[in-house]
Amino acid sequence: MATTTKQNIKQANADYPIHKLIQKRWSPRSFSDESVDPELLNQLFEAARWAPSSYNEQPWRFIVARKEDSEAFEKLSQVMNDFNKGWAKDAPVLVLGLAKTTFDLDGRKNKHAGHDLGQAIAHLTFEATRHELYVHQMAGILPQKAEQLYKIPEDYEPMTMFTIGYKGRPETLGEKLQKQETSARSRKPLDEIIINS
């Protein structure tokens, strides 16, 4: 259980009532230095494990590094771009998400591999939010660096990284990121994303 102060949580300003975990989910950049229990981490990945996928292929794979293992953490940190390295170094857990782009069964291209990885990460994030943990996903990564460092086979695509941790104080961030961390959240209106046929 988190001992950090639950401050500056930017809940979704939703137009319709939504589940409190979806409302509370948010991608902060300020994390406390409190570590995440390995058993609890397993619960998060168990939630990911039960995501749906095309032909139940389960194309999601994860490389996980906890800060306690400084060698593993430093290695995985190299896969982030410089901007993300700047803030994510303070999070207690770093994860690289990979998509297996071919089907186990017949080697055909799996067009939904990335889509299904996204679903698995969303599952993990719900479970995280339930335990007062926050997840911040990053598109800004260096896939080729990951391929070099981890000798990743050709049909596995390093797609995304994310941090997991308890919320920290925005004051630990630089001025620009601190401003982002406390500014209002925004989304397109519902009628821009739903097209009635």
Place this chain on the structure above:
Amino acid sequence: MATTTKQNIKQANADYPIHKLIQKRWSPRSFSDESVDPELLNQLFEAARWAPSSYNEQPWRFIVARKEDSEAFEKLSQVMNDFNKGWAKDAPVLVLGLAKTTFDLDGRKNKHAGHDLGQAIAHLTFEATRHELYVHQMAGILPQKAEQLYKIPEDYEPMTMFTIGYKGRPETLGEKLQKQETSARSRKPLDEIIINS
């Protein structure tokens, strides 16, 4: 609220404790003929709306058809392959999920568009499960048919379809699908999807 009997729900046989909505989520093919309230549908899409995305691009779009509007439902049904048409015709709501493959800001390719659509659908599904609704996603669709029928611009990719509805009786399905509907669920073990660096 659903008036149908809550029977034959195949909960996840999880190895670690996970949130009850993640445990309960499942993709059945038997749906009751009970309709889904339009306001409740809006709540589901509101949950999708608050998903995270690369650069907050929100690349998800949805074409929605309720069975009550038979013309819209018939039109959207044409985008499924024959196998999926066979069972999905009985669901009360049919949705086509599209990914906008370029960034609004500068027209660059958005490599995470499909990934983020997946996250939005996971959000929607989580909210659906809370209201006793089930979602069944389908990869087996005809994207070109969608492009023709709906005059979809080039940078929007029809990626996936899904049904939304209350659970029905497996007996309404053909013999083969009925067997699938009641057989055990399976997932890769956790140590196959987590690679410790």
